[in-house]
Amino acid sequence: MKAVIVGCGRVGGVLAAALDATGHDVIIIDLLTRAFDRLPATFGGEAVRADGTDENALRRAGAQGADVFLALTEGDNRNIMAAQLAREAFGIGTVYAKVNDPMRAQAYSELGIGTVCRTTMMVDALLGAMSLPLGSEPSVRSGAEHDHPPIGIVAAAAPREG
């Protein structure tokens, strides 16, 4: 499997190393070269300094033909934009964006972008640790669950109030 990861932070870096160690082709992208210091010395994938929200930069980095694309920077909106580029410009089938605002995470999963929400994930983990019932919001949503229109033609959502 060929995986492209945007954002070599703690999550991105560890995930890139784990995928690489299990034999997958990994391309990890970050704006800062020093972010790649997080990768282990044994990392055998490609680390590319580039802007993950720039179509040409993604193409130069080799994003074309990837099986999965994971946008894991610290910016919700940067992740959303990168993920939509991956889907719309490169046709990558499995696309996830880290989106820490639960409302945005839900909205974009309905538009076909998989989302991972650290907020609900940690709240659920803490509720679970206290043996309390978990919240109703899932922390990981695959964009594929929804019968969504193509992103470009965004249908009107629920009826408007007021």
Added chain:
Amino acid sequence: MFVLVVGGGKVGYYLTRELSESGHEVVLMEKDRRRAEQIADEIGSIVVAKDGCEGSALADAGANRADVVAAVTGDDEDNLVICQMAKHHFAVPKTIARVNNPKNEPLFKHLGVDELISPTRMILGSIEQDIPVHELLHLAPLSHEFELVEAQLTVESPAVGRTLVQLQLPSGCSVVALVRDEIAQAVGPDTIFRAGDKVIAAGRAECEPALHGMLIGALPAA
């Protein structure tokens, strides 16, 4: 009309002030509290000191009843997400995004933002208008792929001495009006183009070479 403006920089500030002075209902969202208070001191309590990228903040500011959402922050990815959230989650009829980096224009259009405002394009447009060469002048972008252009006919123009019907414009473009001796007029079936006429046409970007060929002359070989 109720307009929700997101981003309290210079653009957002003046836009809010103008809309408010012309009698529209406006709410400005600015996430920097100090900047928000400063603007509120000047234009009144129509400023919400919250991040317009947050779904719940948009809801609090009344996005669900906005007629227009204008995302004019300095960050393109924020402007994209604000417009998409407005459209998808709050069913706002019209979304406008400021696009700071021209490379993002095709993606934003593709992803359903209704109108794009590009400072780079505007400056290019005004520079073109000042250049006295015989080219198609881009007057304004219309909705999405359409452009309004102007051509000044010279004696070399293939259109001179002919009517609109004889020109056989390509499909997808249309001559809107003619300015002759400083007077705008409609172009009828019998109107014969003359040198010195200014022809205003609207059409898709891909029609431009054909329009250029008919109104100005063939493009020089590259």
